[in-house]
Amino acid sequence: MAEVKQAKASSKSQSTQPESRSIKLRLHLPAKLRNLELALLVFACGINGVAVVLVQLGALGKVNPEIIWMGGGLAVLAIGLHLVLRLVAPQADPFILPLATLLNGIGIAEIYRLDLASGASGWQAFSIRQIAWTAIAIAVSIGVVLVVKNHRVLQRYRYLAMLVGIVLLLLPMLPVIGQEQFGARLWIKLGFFSFQPGEIAKIALAVFFAGYLVEARDSLALVGKRILGMQLPRVRDFGPILLIWVAAMAVLIVQRDLGTSLLYFGLFLVMLYVATGRVGWIVFGLLLFVGGAVLASQFFSYVGARFHGWLDAFNSDVYDAVGGSYQLVQGLFGLANGGLIGTGLGQGRPSIVPLAESDYIVASLGEELGLAGLFAIFALYLLFVSRGIRIGIAGQDDFGRLLGMGLSFVIALQIFIVVGGVTRLIPLTGLTTPFLAAGGSSLVANWIIVALLLRLSDTVRHQPRLVVTP
Amino acid sequence: MNRELKRLSIAILIMFTALLCSTTTITVFQVDNLRNDPRNVRTLYDSYSAERGPILVAGVPIAQSNPSDDKYKYQRSYGLPEIYAPLTGYFTLNQGNTGIEGTMNAYLSGTANDQFLAQVNAILTGQSPKGAAVQLTIDPKVQKAAWDALGDLKGAIVAIDPSTGEILAMVSKPSFDPNTLAGHDTDTVISTYNTLLSDPNDPLINRAIAGDLYHPGSTFKLIVASAAIDSGKFEASSTFPNPSSLQLPLSDSVIHNSGDGTCGPGETVTIADALRLSCNIPFAEIGSAIGQETLREYAVAFGFGQSLDIPMSVTPSEIPSDLDAPQLMLSSFGQANVLVTPLQMAMVSAAIANGGVLMKPGLVQSIIAPDLKVLQEFSPEVFSKPISNQSSQTMTKLMVDNVANGAASNGRIGGVEVAGKTGTAQNGDGKLLTLWFTGFAPADNPKVAVAVVVEDGTSFGNAVAAPIARKVMEAVLNK
Numbered sequence: 013m014a015e016v017k018q019a020k021a022s023s024k025s026q027s028t029q030p031e032s033r034s035i036k037l038r039l040h041l042p043a044k045l046r047n048l049e050l051a052l053l054v055f056a057c058g059i060n061g062v063a064v065v066l067v068q069l070g071a072l073g074k075v076n077p078e079i080i081w082m083g084g085g086l087a088v089l090a091i092g093l094h095l096v097l098r099l100v101a102p103q104a105d106p107f108i109l110p111l112a113t114l115l116n117g118i119g120i121a122e123i124y125r126l127d128l129a130s131g132a133s134g135w136q137a138f139s140i141r142q143i144a145w146t147a148i149a150i151a152v153s154i155g156v157v158l159v160v161k162n163h164r165v166l167q168r169y170r171y172l173a174m175l176v177g178i179v180l181l182l183l184p185m186l187p188v189i190g191q192e193q194f195g196a197r198l199w200i201k202l203g204f205f206s207f208q209p210g211e212i213a214k215i216a217l218a219v220f221f222a223g224y225l226v227e228a229r230d231s232l233a234l235v236g237k238r239i240l241g242m243q244l245p246r247v248r249d250f251g252p253i254l255l256i257w258v259a260a261m262a263v264l265i266v267q268r269d270l271g272t273s274l275l276y277f278g279l280f281l282v283m284l285y286v287a288t289g290r291v292g293w294i295v296f297g298l299l300l301f302v303g304g305a306v307l308a309s310q311f312f313s314y315v316g317a318r319f320h321g322w323l324d325a326f327n328s329d330v331y332d333a334v335g336g337s338y339q340l341v342q343g344l345f346g347l348a349n350g351g352l353i354g355t356g357l358g359q360g361r362p363s364i365v366p367l368a369e370s371d372y373i374v375a376s377l378g379e380e381l382g383l384a385g386l387f388a389i390f391a392l393y394l395l396f397v398s399r400g401i402r403i404g405i406a407g408q409d410d411f412g413r414l415l416g417m418g419l420s421f422v423i424a425l426q427i428f429i430v431v432g433g434v435t436r437l438i439p440l441t442g443l444t445t446p447f448l449a450a451g452g453s454s455l456v457a458n459w460i461i462v463a464l465l466l467r468l469s470d471t472v473r474h475q476p477r478l479v480v481t482p
Numbered sequence: 483m484n485r486e487l488k489r490l491s492i493a494i495l496i497m498f499t500a501l502l503c504s505t506t507t508i509t510v511f512q513v514d515n516l517r518n519d520p521r522n523v524r525t526l527y528d529s530y531s532a533e534r535g536p537i538l539v540a541g542v543p544i545a546q547s548n549p550s551d552d553k554y555k556y557q558r559s560y561g562l563p564e565i566y567a568p569l570t571g572y573f574t575l576n577q578g579n580t581g582i583e584g585t586m587n588a589y590l591s592g593t594a595n596d597q598f599l600a601q602v603n604a605i606l607t608g609q610s611p612k613g614a615a616v617q618l619t620i621d622p623k624v625q626k627a628a629w630d631a632l633g634d635l636k637g638a639i640v641a642i643d644p645s646t647g648e649i650l651a652m653v654s655k656p657s658f659d660p661n662t663l664a665g666h667d668t669d670t671v672i673s674t675y676n677t678l679l680s681d682p683n684d685p686l687i688n689r690a691i692a693g694d695l696y697h698p699g700s701t702f703k704l705i706v707a708s709a710a711i712d713s714g715k716f717e718a719s720s721t722f723p724n725p726s727s728l729q730l731p732l733s734d735s736v737i738h739n740s741g742d743g744t745c746g747p748g749e750t751v752t753i754a755d756a757l758r759l760s761c762n763i764p765f766a767e768i769g770s771a772i773g774q775e776t777l778r779e780y781a782v783a784f785g786f787g788q789s790l791d792i793p794m795s796v797t798p799s800e801i802p803s804d805l806d807a808p809q810l811m812l813s814s815f816g817q818a819n820v821l822v823t824p825l826q827m828a829m830v831s832a833a834i835a836n837g838g839v840l841m842k843p844g845l846v847q848s849i850i851a852p853d854l855k856v857l858q859e860f861s862p863e864v865f866s867k868p869i870s871n872q873s874s875q876t877m878t879k880l881m882v883d884n885v886a887n888g889a890a891s892n893g894r895i896g897g898v899e900v901a902g903k904t905g906t907a908q909n910g911d912g913k914l915l916t917l918w919f920t921g922f923a924p925a926d927n928p929k930v931a932v933a934v935v936v937e938d939g940t941s942f943g944n945a946v947a948a949p950i951a952r953k954v955m956e957a958v959l960n961k
Contacts, residue, residue: 282490285486285490286483286486286487286490287483289483289485289486326519331521341519341521344508344512344516345516345517345519345521345522345523345524346524347505347508347509347516348508348509348512348513348516348517348522349517349522349524349525350509351509351510351513352509352510360524361524361527364523364524378505378509382509383505383506383509383510386505387502387505390498390501390502393498394494394495394498397494398491401487401490401491401494404483404487405484405487405488410483413483417487417490421490421494424494424497424498425497427498427501428497428498428500428501431501431504431505432500432501432504435501435504435505435507435508436504436508437500437501437504
C-alpha cells in the first residue's frame with residue numbers, strides 16, 4: 013500500500029515536471045520514512061554486531077558466534093516491529109526505533125562483556141537474560157503499537173492509570189512479594205521471577221498526568237486565590253498534586269529510593285509547568301521536594317549517607333563505610349581509566365565496580381568507550397528525547413502533546429539522575445539507565461514508551477502538508 | 483504550550499550539557515588524581531597485566547614476567563632470588579615495590595614518559611603494551627663471588643668501578659626471596675611480608691645503602707688523613723706525640739690504641755705510620771689539629787650528608803657539625819658521632835683510587851625498550867672532587883703500605899698491589915663489633931674499589947672483612 017502511494021506521488025510529480033518552478037501539493041511519502049527507518053535500523057544492528065565481536069576479541073581474543081546468533085534474533089524482532097509500523101503506523105517517526113535498538117544493543121554488548129569478566133553463563137548470565145527480556149520487551153512494544161490504535165483512548169483511562177501507577181509503586185511494600193535489594197525496596201518477587209514495578213508505573217503516571225492536566229489546567233491556572241504574589245489553585249484542583257507529592261515522599265521514605273522519588277515528582281512538576289505555564293509552581297514544587305529530602309536526610313540515615321557520600325566521597329571514612337562512597341569512587345576510577353578514548357571494548361576492568369551491569373552501566377561504558385563514547389551515547393539519548401519533544405510541539409491534541417513530551421522527558425530526567433549520580437554531579441541514587449542497563453522491567457517499560465511515541469508521532473504526521481519545492 | 487516546550491527543550495539541553503561537563507571533568511581534568519589514588523586497583527592490575535620488563539644482569543634476566551593463567555596475566559619471577567634481592571627489591575600486588583622494581587617502576591611497567599609514543603603505537607596496532615628492560619651495572623661473577631665470600635655472616639659488600647662509578651657488586655645479608663612476595667594471593671603475601679618485616683635480622687633492608695648506619699671505625703681515618711694532607715696543614719711525614727693513653731679533654735675518659743701500647747717505638751709518630759698501624763691516639767690528635775670544620779668539609783666532599791640515588795635512595799652518612807672536643811677526637815677514629823653506609827666507604831676508596839675524583843655511583847647500565855631502542859644509558863658523572871690528584875697519590879701510597887706492611891695484611895693479593903684500610907668499630911660496652919675493610923686494586927691502575935662490613939663481629943676487620951674483600955677484588959681482576 014505504501015509503495016502504491018509513493019508511485020502515485022511520483023507519477024504526479026512526473027506529470028508536472030515539464031513546467032519549471034511550480035507549486036505542488038505533495039502527499040507525505042510514508043514509504044520514505046519507513047525506508048529511512050529500515051536503513052538506520054540495519055545500521056544500528058550492524059554497530060551492535062560489531063560491538064559484540066569487539067567485546068569478544070577484546071576479552072577473549074576470539075570470536076564466539078553463539079551470542080551473535082542470539083543478537084541476530086533481536087535484529088529480526090526489531091525489523092519485525094519495523095514491518096508492523098509499515099502496516100499500521102506508516103508515518104511514525106523513523107528515528108525512534110533505530111535509536112532504541114542501538115542503545116539496547118550497546119547495552120547488551122557491555123553486559124555481555126561483564127558476564128565474560130565474571131564467567132557467568134546460561135541463565136546466570138545477565139546478557140542472556142537481557143536478550144530474553146529485550147525479546148519480550150520488543151514483543152510487548154509490537155503489541156502496544158497494534159492494540160493502541162489511537163492514543164486518545166488512553167485519556168479516558170487516566171484515573172485508572174493513576175490507580176495502576178500508585179498500586180505499582182506501592183506493590184514492593186507488600187509483605188510477601190515485596191523484596192528489598194541493595195537497601196531499597198523496589199522489587200517484587202513471584203517465584204524466581206523478580207520485577208521492578210516502579211518502571212511501569214512511570215508510564216501509567218505519565219498517562220494520568222497528561223489526562224488530568226489537560227482537563228484541569230485551566231482551573232489550575234486561572235481559578236484560586238493569590239497569596240504572596242502566587243496564584244494558588246483551589247484545593248480540589250490542587251488535591252492530586254499533593255497526593256503525588258505524598259506518594260513521592262512515601263517512595264522516598266518507605267522504599268528508601270531518592271532517585272525514583274525524584275523521577276516521578278520531577279516528571280509531574282514539568283508536565284504541570286508545560287500544561288499551565290506557571291514557573292512559580294515548579295519553584296514551589298522543587299522547594300517542597302528539596303525540603304522533604306533535606307528533612308529525610310536528617311531523620312533517615314540512608315538518605316543522609318547518600319548526601320555524605322556525594323559531598324565527601326574521597327574521605328576514607330566515607331569510602332569504607334557500609335553504604336558509603338565505595339561504589340561511586342570506584343566508578344570514577346573506571347571513568348578515569350577510560351580517559352578520552354577508552355580502553356576499548358572488552359579491555360577495561362569495569363567489573364570492579366559493584367552493579368556494573370545495571371546502575372553503573374554508564375561507568376562501564378565510559379571506561380571502555382571513553383569520553384568520546386559517552387558523548388556519542390548522550391547524543392543518541394538527546395536525539396531520542398528530541399524526537400519525543402517534537403511530538404509535543406507538532407502534535408494536534410493537547411493530551412497527545414503532553415503525553416509525548418512527558419514520556420520523553422521522563423527518559424531525559426532518568427538519564428540525568430543516573431549519569432549525574434555516577435559522575436558526582438548530584439547525589440548517587442539507584443536508577444537504571446534506559447535501554448542500556450540490565451533489568452527486564454526497565455526494558456519493557458522503555459520499549460512501551462517507544463511504542464507510545466511511535467504511535468503518537470504517527471498521528472502527528474497524519475496530515476497532508478503543503479510543500480513548496482523549487 | 484509551545485513556549486513552555488521550548489523552555490523545556492533548553493532545560494533538557496542544559497541537563498545534558500551538565501552531564502557532558504561532569505564526565506569531561508572526570509576523564510580530562512581529574513584523571514591523574516583518580517589514576518594515582520592508592521585505592522584505584524585498576525592502576526595496580528594494569529601494572530601487573532602489562533608485560534613488565536625484565537631486570538637484566540649482563541643480558542641475563544634476574545627478574546622477569548612469565549605468562550600466568552590468572553587475571554593478572556603475568557607472574558613475576560626471580561632467578562637467583564636471594565643474591566639479587568637487595569637490588570631488585572620486590573614487586574607485590576598491594577604492599578608496594580622496592581629496589582629497582584620500585585624506583586624503575588615507570589620504565590619496567592612501560593608508563594614512563596619516554597615510552598608514551600610507543601604505548602600509543604601499541605594500542606593503535608592492537609599489541610599488548612610492554613615495559614622496558616633495565617640492565618644493571620652488576621658483574622654477575624663479582625656479585626656471586628661477593629655473595630659466597632660473605633658466607634653466613636651478616637653484613638654488606640659494595641664494589642665500584644672507581645673510574646666510572648658503576649656498581650659491580652652489591653650484597654646484603656641476610657637476604658630474602660622476592661618470589662614469595664610476588665604471588666597473587668594477597669593474604670599469603672601479606673603474611674609472608676609480615677614475617678619478613680618482623681625478622682630481627684631485617685632481611686628486607688639493603689644494608690649496603692639503607693640499613694641502620696654503621697660506625698666506620700678505623701676506615702674513617704682515610705678521611706681524616708686525606709683532610710690533613712690535602713688541606714695543606716700537614717704532610718704524610720708530619721709527626722704527632724705518641725703516648726700510650728690519652729685523657730679526653732673535659733672528661734675522665736681515657737683512650738687507647740688498639741693493643742693498648744704506643745703507636746710504634748718513637749716519642750712521636752708520623753701520619754703515615756699512624757695510618758699503617760691504625761692507631762687511635764695520633765688520629766685523635768690529628769682530628770683535633772685540623773679542626774672539625776675542615777674535617778667535616780672533607781667528609782661532605784666524599785659524600786657525607788649528601789642525598790644520592792643509585793636510583794634507590796641512599797641513606798646519607800652522618801657527621802655532625804657541632805662536635806665538642808672529646809667527640810671530635812672520638813670521631814676522628816670513626817667512633818662516637820660519625821655513622822656511614824658501606825657504599826659511602828666504598829666511595830671514599832673509589833675517590834682516592836680515581837685520582838681524587840669521585841664518580842657518582844649508579845646501578846642502571848641501560849634501559850632498553852621492547853623494540854630494542856635504548857632509552858637511557860649509563861654515563862659516568864663526576865660527583866665531587868674531594869682531594870687533589872697529588873693527595874690521592876699520597877693516600878694510595880699510605881693505603882698500599884697498610885696492606886703490604888701494616889694492619890690490613892689479609893687484603894694482600896699475590897702479584898697485585900692492593901690499597902686498603904681495615905676497621906673494627908665498637909658499638910658500646912658489651913656489644914659486638916662492626917668489622918670493616920675498604921680499599922682498591924690494583925693500586926697503580928684501579929679496577930675496583932670495595933667496602934666490606936660484617937656485623938656482630940668478635941675479632942678484627944683484618945681477620946674477617948679483609949679476606950672477604952680480597953676475594954671480591956680477585957673476582958674483578960681475574961675476569
